[in-house]
Every structure is written in structure tokens, then in C-alpha cells.
Amino acid sequence: MTQLGEIQQAILNGDSAAVGSLPVPESYRGVTVHADEVDMFEGLESRDKDPRKSLHVDDVPVPELGPGEALVAVMASAINYNTVWTSIFEPIPTFKFLKKYGKLSPLAKRHDLPYHVVGSDLSGVVLRTGVGVHNWKPGDEVVAHCLNVELEGPDGHNDTMLDTEQRIWGFETNFGGLAEIALVKANQLMPKPDHLTWEEAASPGLVNSTAYRQLVSRNGADMKQGDVVLIWGASGGLGSYATQYALNGGAIPVCVVSSPEKAAICRKLGAELIIDRSAEGYKFWKNETEQDPKEWQRFGAKIRELTGGEDPDIVFEHPGRETFGASVYAARKGGTIVTCASTSGYLHQYDNRYLWMNLKRIIGSHFANYRESWEANRLIAKGLIHPTLSKTYPLEETGQAALDVHRNAHQGKVGVLALAPEEGLGVRDEEKRAKHIEGINAFRGA
Structure with missing residues (x-):
């Protein structure tokens, strides 16, 4: 049995504590993009770029473990959508991020490589911790922000989030979570919901x-309670959590989806006010350069x-252009448009009269700080917010998983198994699970 196989077996046997006594392998399999392929989609429209061609599963060396890391x-x-961006080399190849990071310090230089191990999510078990780490030890079951x-x-x-050297792990750094081993800063770690x-x-x-x-x-x-939230x-990876937070916080979500199937998922979560934009046939753009205010x-x-006559207090924005x-236009007078992404394009256009004359606000929001990440994970652990996993692929089919997200052919989140040989493993509290199983499975098979 390989060293990685021994680690896997110890975890599967429920003996995570033994992991610390097992040797760390010299290499592991990770999902990568290659620096010499950044021009492979040149001349193609974004929608025609295929992550299955650019995402590889390679054997790569285990990186050096630095102070404060795990x-x-x-x-x-x-x-996540950042994996799609990475795989289609938009808006820029992520190797530019890695090169810039590599100039920061000799330790950061490890990240500047001709391959990029991608992925910004994980669940797993701590193998080793670096000098100065005291909150975590080998064998701890964790998730990472x-x-x-x-x-x-x-x-x-x-x-x-305002740190001058703020980066998103697995997107702007190397050694991400779509792999059998990942390198993180120890303060990214949080307890795995049991x-x-x-x-x-x-x-x-x-x-x-x-x-x-956001x-x-x-x-x-x-x-706040009673807010109308558009x-x-x-029903997507991000919106499915926004819908839960609105419902859980006493707000009134107005869910915009693109199919009856996605509308059904929102109803399953408990939302009642739903707009199927495909059925309504909204065309916000007359052409590439001109919008249609009548459609607004x-x-x-x-x-x-x-x-019942109310405009949204909050608009939860991420499609962008x-x-x-x-x-x-849609936000109420004095309302808030909060945006965290631009999956349909970064160059936004809007009629500023509706913003300034109606005292609306646009807020930029990017990921979350340490405290916010911990609080969000705590709500998952308490069963107040549930995962929205709909489908899971093996590591070898990560390209197909990314293509699903790229083409919006998914619901909720798309998972990828790494060292877990099959779905359904790792539950430590069956009683708590039984209480929340309906919510946990809301997106399954969607």
C-alpha cells in the first residue's frame, strides 16, 4: 500500500489520530492548469471554452510546509466559478497571480510554478502543521475557507479582507483543494461539521x-427581518445560500431563476416568491451596446x-453586466445593490439617475473575513444552513464538473471526491444528521 493509501485507510477506519504518525508522501494527484497552455482557447468565445481540455490530473510534489501552515x-x-475562470484563462491566466505572489518572499516563491493546483474548497484531515501552529494538530477533521x-x-x-496581501487560496495561490493533499495557512482551518x-x-x-x-x-x-431581497x-451555488440566509433571517426572498426545475428547488427551500426569467422572456439588452429600460x-x-407593491430593499447581485x-433600477429608494461577482461580464452599465436621485447604494463584497467565515461555518454545523450539493464527481472528472458550472447546467454546488472513495462517508453524528436530512438532501439529484 502506498503512503497516501495508508493515510486514506486510517481516515476511512475512523482512526484519524493515526494520521500524524504516518509518513507524508513525496507526491500527490492534483487538478492543474499548465502555463504553456494559456493560449489554447485563443479566438474562442467564453461559452465555447471547454474546461475538460485545460484541467489535468497530475502527480505533483508535496510543497514545503512553512511556519503557520498546514x-x-x-x-x-x-x-466554484473561480475554477471555471482559471480553466478558461479569464479574465487573465492565474499564473500572473502566482508570479506576483512569488515575488513577496522566499517562502511565497513556492507558488510560482509552471502548473497551478486549483480549488478553493476542501474537507479533510490535518496531516502536518508548521512551526507556530497551536490550534490544530494532525488528525483533526477540518474544512477550509x-x-x-x-x-x-x-x-x-x-x-x-482589506489586507494589502489578500488572496483567494486555490485561485490566486497554488496548492488548492482539488487534490489529494492541499497546503493552507492554518488560520484557514475550521472544524468539519460532524x-x-x-x-x-x-x-x-x-x-x-x-x-x-454579502x-x-x-x-x-x-x-434585517422583513427586508425584501431580490x-x-x-438556486445556484451562491444564490442557494443567499436564499437560505434570507429565509433564516426573517427576510422575504424574491428568487430569480431560469427554469421550472430551478423554481421547484427554491420552493423546496421554503421560498414563495419566484420569477422564472426564461418564462417571462426578459431581454434587458436590445443589442451589445444598448439596454432596454422598458424591460427593467x-x-x-x-x-x-x-x-404586494414593494420594491427590493436589497438586490443580491453576481451575474454582472x-x-x-x-x-x-429595481432596488427601492434608499435600497442597496450588493455585488460580489460578474459572471456575465465585468463592464457594468446602469442609468445613474436611478442611483443618485433615489439615494441607492452599490456595495462591493468579496468573499469574507476570518470571523465571517467562522460564523458561516458555525451555522452549517448547527444545521441552521444546509449544504446545497446536487452532484459529485471523482477527481478524474473535475473537467466535466467545471463544465457543468460553466454552462449553468447545475443546481446548487457540484462536489468532487478526492481521497474519499465514494459518497456518504465521514458522518460522525448520525442523530444530528437525521434531524436535518431533508434540508441536507434538498438539492440531491436536481
Whole structure:
């Protein structure tokens, strides 16, 4: 049996404590993109770029473990849209991030390689910890959030997301979670929710924390009870958590989806006000350069029809260019548009009269700080927010998993098994799981 096989077997046998006594292998399998392939999709439209061609499963060396860091045996991971961006080399190849990071210090130089091990989610078991780590030890079952910061300057000490060296692990750093072993800073680690399987526990990380900051935190929209919250892509990886937070926090979600199947999932979560934008046929753009305000008005009228005449207090934005003009228009007077992404394009256009004359606010929100990530994971652990995992692939089929997300052919989150040989493993509290099984399985098979 290989060294990695021994580690895997110890974890599967429930003897995670033995992991610390087993040797760390010299190499592992990781999902990578290659620096010499960044031009492979040149001339193609974004929608035609295929992650199955650019994402590889390679044997790569285990990186050197530095102070304040941890090596984790990865049982499962998940796909985020940043993995799609990485795989299609947009908006820029991530090797530019790695090169810039590599200039920071001799230790950071490890990340500047001709391959990039990707992935910003994981669940697994701590293998080793570096000098100065005291909160975690080998054998601990963990999940990881994806905030990588240095915290050597003053800016990040009020809000770690404002650190001058803030990066997203597995996207702007190397040695990510779509692999059998991952390298993280130890302060990225959080306890694995004990009622979830490995793949379920891995799936909330990035999107759950992002939705928490964007919607709940004072750094985002600071949602309160009774707020009408318009949620784009409400059954997707990010929107599915926003929908749960709105419902859980006493707000009123208006869920925008693109099919009857996705509408059904939102209803299963407990949402009642749903707009199927495909059925309604909204065309916010007349052509590539001109939007249609009449469509904004028709969209706003639909929202008021559902809410009894109320406009949204908060618009939960992430599609970007396609929807942003409609979002600014639709928010109520004094309302908030909070945005964390631009999956349909970065160059937003909106009619500023609706913003300034109606005293609306646009807030930029990016991932979450350490405290927000911990609070979001705590809600998962308590069964107040549930994973939205719909499908899981083996590591070898990560390219297909990324293609699902790229083409919006998925619901909720798409998981990836690493050292876990099959789904359904890793549950430590069956009684708690039984109490929440309906919520846990809400997206299964969707």
C-alpha cells in the first residue's frame, strides 16, 4: 500500500489520530492548469471554452510546509466559478497571480510554478502543521475557507479582507483543494461539521461565506427581518445560500431563476416568491451596446406584483453586466445593490439617475473575513444552513464538473471526491444528521 493509501485507510477506519504518525508522501494527484497552455482557447468565445481540455490530473510534489501552515489530506472538494475562470484563462491566466505572489518572499516563491493546483474548497484531515501552529494538530477533521492573507500591515487588522496581501487560496495561490493533499495557512482551518459527509462538508466553504458577508454582515447589506431581497440565480451555488440566509433571517426572498426545475428547488427551500426569467422572456439588452429600460420596468412590475407593491430593499447581485442595469433600477429608494461577482461580464452599465436621485447604494463584497467565515461555518454545523450539493464527481472528472458550472447546467454546488472513495462517508453524528436530512438532501439529484 502506498503512503497516501495508508493515510486514506486510517481516515476511512475512523482512526484519524493515526494520521500524524504516518509518513507524508513525496507526491500527490492534483487538478492543474499548465502555463504553456494559456493560449489554447485563443479566438474562442467564453461559452465555447471547454474546461475538460485545460484541467489535468497530475502527480505533483508535496510543497514545503512553512511556519503557520498546514498540510491537509483532502477527502473532498467542490467547484466554484473561480475554477471555471482559471480553466478558461479569464479574465487573465492565474499564473500572473502566482508570479506576483512569488515575488513577496522566499517562502511565497513556492507558488510560482509552471502548473497551478486549483480549488478553493476542501474537507479533510490535518496531516502536518508548521512551526507556530497551536490550534490544530494532525488528525483533526477540518474544512477550509479560502482567505489567504499575510497580515503584516495594518490594513487587514480591522477586516482581514482589506489586507494589502489578500488572496483567494486555490485561485490566486497554488496548492488548492482539488487534490489529494492541499497546503493552507492554518488560520484557514475550521472544524468539519460532524453531521455531514466529506463531500457535503466541502461544498459550502467559498459560497456560504461569500453569501454571509454579502447579505448578512455589516460589511455587506446588513439584512434585517422583513427586508425584501431580490436574489439572482437563487438556486445556484451562491444564490442557494443567499436564499437560505434570507429565509433564516426573517427576510422575504424574491428568487430569480431560469427554469421550472430551478423554481421547484427554491420552493423546496421554503421560498414563495419566484420569477422564472426564461418564462417571462426578459431581454434587458436590445443589442451589445444598448439596454432596454422598458424591460427593467416590466421586471420591476413583476417584483411588485409578487410582493404586494414593494420594491427590493436589497438586490443580491453576481451575474454582472447582463443584469446590473435592471438591479439598479429595481432596488427601492434608499435600497442597496450588493455585488460580489460578474459572471456575465465585468463592464457594468446602469442609468445613474436611478442611483443618485433615489439615494441607492452599490456595495462591493468579496468573499469574507476570518470571523465571517467562522460564523458561516458555525451555522452549517448547527444545521441552521444546509449544504446545497446536487452532484459529485471523482477527481478524474473535475473537467466535466467545471463544465457543468460553466454552462449553468447545475443546481446548487457540484462536489468532487478526492481521497474519499465514494459518497456518504465521514458522518460522525448520525442523530444530528437525521434531524436535518431533508434540508441536507434538498438539492440531491436536481
